[in-house]
Amino acid sequence: MNPTDHGFNPAFNMAVIKEVFNEALERVRTPTPMRLRDLIRQIRAARTAAEERGVINKECAYIRSTFREEDSVWRCRNIAKLLYIHMLGYPAHFGQLECLKLIASPRFTDKRIGYLGAMLLLDERQDVHLLITNCLKNDLNSSTQFVVGLALCTLGAIASPEMSRDLAGEVERLMKSPNAYVRKKAALCAYRIILKVPELMEIFLPATRSLLSEKNHGVLITGVSLITEMCENSVDTLQHFKKIVPNLVRILKNLILAGYSPEHDVSGVSDPFLQVKILRLLRILGKNDVEASEAMNDILAQVATNTETTKNVGNTILYETVLSIMDIRSESGLRVLAINILGRFLLNNDKNIRYVALNTLLKTVHVDTSAVQRHRTTILECLKDPDVSIRRRALELSFALVNANNIKAMMKELLTFLEKADPEFKEMASSRIVLAAERYSPSIKWHLDTLLSVLIAAGNYIRDDVVSNVIQLMTANPSQQSYMVGQLWSALENDNSDRQPLIQIATWCIGEFGDMLLSPDSNVQISETEVIAVYHRLLTSPQNSPITKQYCLTSLTKLSTRFQHPDTHKIQELIESFGSHVQMELQQRGVEYSQLFGKYAYLRNGLLERMPALEITKPSTNTHNGSVSQDADEEESVSPAENQSNSNALLVLLGGDTGDNDIIKPPAKAPSLDTNQDLLDLLGGLDSGMDSISEKPIDLKLNNDSSIQNNNNILSMINSTPDYLAEPLPITPQTRDTTVYDKGGLRIDFSSQKAADVPNTTSINVSAHNTTATDFTEFVFQAAVPRTFQLKLLPPSGTIITADGGTVTQILRVTTPTPAPVRMRIRKLTTSLPTVFNDNLTFCGASNFSPD
């Protein structure tokens, strides 16, 4: 039915028209997406984060659905919305492919938003990159400069190595394009490509050189950036570009001399950005090159003197010039000029300029210390600056300036700084002060005083190695002990912010030199009760760490022998109160030390004698008390002389490592009776407690019933071998015989011998005797030593020990890294011992030999 045939029928037409419009309505109303503007309004109207999320999720769901429907009309708008959503931190990766579709569209509008989306949304997925490479290739050949520009910009942002390889040719062609807009973008694109794939540098070289003969500043600046990157990338290219120094100098000269040009003027300076870039390139070209430096000297001097410094831009250029002068082989006059410029910078009101001045001085301080020294007072002033960035720089610089001549004055300032410093600075500053004091201290008294000030000023931010360093220093200098112990006492008494390192050092020293503290010629006059009262406070304060309390306990025990008229009862009471402490270490200490006041009181004086002077080792920066386990700390408080690395090694050994290097099997046919389990057992019982006795050259006969089970702690040692402690056995320096094991008819004797030619090697002759009436068959002797030692087991004379006095001998060679007591753990395996030993195949014993 064709209405035109029938003339005009209003009623009928009405119906049709209605239908048409309704249809239109239907089609149009549902898919009209919200405009970007409205979405942003909605998001901004959201009152809570949850509401905002709701709006965005709804919109994202909608955008996804339109992407599925291939509705091309609104794609632009949807991507724009998606980019906004992406900026707010919501996932938007599902828009990636839509961006590619937009890029492929012929319209500039679509391309523009499409490329923008690609730059922001694309991740490093290969497949998407493959797709975009083709689009980029097409657009790089477009006749519209802006389309080419967009493609270059995108390539510069997201180039992957594959893309770089595929498109390097196009980019190189565009670098020679007659259009400056395209040329500058191509130059930066080349820069990015070289970053990704350095080999591609070759093809850009010819086009790059010609960039410098440009008039357009955009092309020049990008060209200079490109050359800089190339020079930093390869030495050959650097040599190649040495030729351009005169060109650069000419460009720079033109910039300075050219009068006002409105296009490039930034507050009275002609294109500072380009000047900075050129100065930077000159620095790279002139580094370690006398000839090139020669060519630059003049222009650098000109820039340094001619630049207007009232504005930030001028200072930018000056700053860059100074850096260049310092880096190249410039004339000495020029260097003086540069340092003077920095001196002016330091006095500038602008914080930024002061910051860069400090930064630059820090870089140049190693080149020309004396010149920087002249500005010392100003630099120290900067330590008081409210700006943390400036303070940090000034602090670093101050430490670089410290030397033997100015240490006293500098340290005063630095300590003042340390007192008021933020916590973040304290650790760094305190450890560097300690280092500086160690290096340049004019006298030992000054050194100790400084350390004490650091301890007070830095509180708990002090690194742990400082504690042992101070203690070492104290023991090594008897002349200062009396003075320092007084100082430490006053510091301890006045300490009300629980500085753990200070307390540790103070208690150690007071425990060690308590008699000096109380002697009449001491610089403080106190009574013993006062001292004990302070210890009481320290030990009961909940603020003090268990380690500190361990120091206190040991110190207090020592004090009982240092005091003239010790109130032993009070001390004992205090120590015994720790016998039931929750902290295992403290409890152990409490129990053990209280023994020294009771049953074993006669041991106390001998056991708590003054420590011998410690050898001062080079401060190792990575030794932290804290990194070793608590055992080691505790141990240190008992016998700080113990070499910490040894205990470390032992701890490693104790770590349950069943690696074969911990135990050395004899070369003979050893029966492998579930070795792993055995090894674990073997290592499990080895306790670092042994260390504490190992420094005393005693031969320890193992007690049958206790040594297998107990932890070999100090207490058990005291229990089992009191007579050895009281009167150490006379030591034969060369050979000593020890019975290390005698049980069930098997006796094992050790006789050690120090090898004459190799100083740290001890030979141990092991002889096993059978006193029973039956033969021991398959007898295997095994030994383990800490990792730092080396053990060599020579083949045994046999594996069968015949009955009634049969003997098997074997030689062990132990090499220690330093002349140290030999420690080891042994066991023997036999299959024919009585059952009790078959069950207890692992025998834990230890023997201490001191070959010296």
Added chain:
Amino acid sequence: MIKAILVFNNHGKPRLIKFYQYFVEELQQQIIKETFQLVSKRDDNVCNFLEGGSLIGGSDYKLIYRHYATLYFVFCVDSSESELGILDLIQVFVETLDKCFENVCELDLIFHVDKVHYILNELVMGGMVLETNMSEILARISEQNKLEKQETGLAAARARAKPFSLLSSATGATILSEFHLKIEILLVECPFVNKSQLNLGACVYSLLSNRRITLTFKYVFYFNRSSS
């Protein structure tokens, strides 16, 4: 090299983020948060450089920022950039925005993120300074905007010019045929048809049935009782 350019307001809401080095989205957001925390707690009278952010580049990088009214402009750069130079660059960027938007304010950045990106792309490319001449940047931007406008024009521009002329009278048919085109309907409001509009309806219908026009609905027809 510039690693990232971040613009956020005093509450840490991002207004522009541009990374010149690839980071996954979560990390990007984390970087923004961390940067905001570092920058926002600084007074106005301290220097504009900041070290110690842990996320981008480690020790080799610095945050250089400027604070304008409600917005922070933060550039994350490595050691190969001059600190003071970057400060100048931020100034150029903001001045360019100011010229483009005429007294730029935070709202401009919110509602025209895409435009801000376009401007930035003319200033910095791939982490390096591309062009610092403000008038050059502005000229290029306006040329590109013109290009966009031209494209959205064509059909749309002409139809938009006089959509109501369609309603005027019986001449509607001739107008329509003259346009020979797409009648695009965005919204139909109150499709109340009275006598005066019958003619129009008829002509639309006749055109439809003659298949002389294709209908894609984009433009607004106002069927209004008062339009005679």
